[in-house]
Amino acid sequence: MNNFSYKKASSVQEAVGQVSGHSEACFIAGGTNLIDLMKYNVAKADALVDLNTITENHEISEREDGGIRLGAFVSNNDTAYHPLITERYPLLNRAILAGATGQIRNMATNGGNLLQRTRCYYFYDINTPCNKREPGSGCSAIGGYNRIMAILGESENCIAVFPSDMCVALSALSATVNVSGPDGERSIPFVDFHRLPGDTPELDNNLRHGEVITSIDLPPKGFSQNYSYLKLRDRNSYAFALVSVAMGLELENNRIKEARIALGGVAHKPWRVVEAELFLENKEVNEESLGQAADIILKGATGYGHNDFKIDLAKRAIIRNGLMALNPAETQLPGAVPN
Incomplete structure (x- = not known):
């Protein structure tokens, strides 16, 4: 693991400012995926900005349109067991509980869940070529052991899969991702948030550098029956x-x-x-x-x-x-x- 600086942010605006002007800085909340990547020398952030001290976006609340807003900094377990979710969006409850251990779900945040990186064997092995880790180096999985790899939407540059369970339910529910960044706030339909590999497999999603997920909106219809x-x-x-x-x-x-x-x-x-x-x-x-x-x-x-x-x-x-x-x-x- 490389050396890095560590700062706590007191607001979303402060966190955005600390990361947007620093190309190698990353946000950290639960850290359940990022810390692993840093240990394996796959991620090499030289500055981490802690979001846990931000007081906003730690709630699950009803929206005026009848839907639900999930704070990005709420843990996966608190989301799964929240009464509004178990009663109105049980599909999301089941998807979250199908993933990871209770201990990890207690640490992992909703925003972080969307930003998980692939568990492709070759992505984690820094001694093998991987276009996602080192663009232009090649995809070892295509001609290698590819049992867990993609069968849809893949490209000649990458056949890795996205690992989240929660995000599969969010996709089915037509959620919306709200983000804040140097250029202000914007909302991204869930279908447009993650990317297919194409010619840029190193890009997992359509966030811009310095943007942080603040919340996730669920529409009123939860298919609870x-x-x-x-x-x-x-x-x-x-x-x-x-x-x-x-x-x-x-x-x-x-x-x-x-x-x-x-x-x-x-x-x-x-x-x-x-x-x-x-x-x-x-x-x-x-x-x-x-x-x-x-x-x-x-x-x-x-x-x-x-x-x-x-x-x-x-x-x-x-x-x-x-x-x-x-x-x-x-x-x-x-x-x-x-x-």
């Missing part, structure tokens, strides 16, 4: 998803009035295809309709040898998760709070 989060992984606890699916359904007369589907573990960002959601409108929830929607979602999916199995696994996960969403109380996760 019919929803499910399914995470398929190599072991049943504390592992990242091979494939995950967040689904919310609004049903009317046993048919789908509205559907939301987002996948994790398959791309450089949470993967959502609106075309598939529109296809499901006015359809019954069954294996046939869900399978057809899955084919739309997975159109163009490509395996790289060790991860070929993910394509079929993702289709079966979408179908299974849709059926689970019909009876969410029967598929309760350990530790999840029933609505």
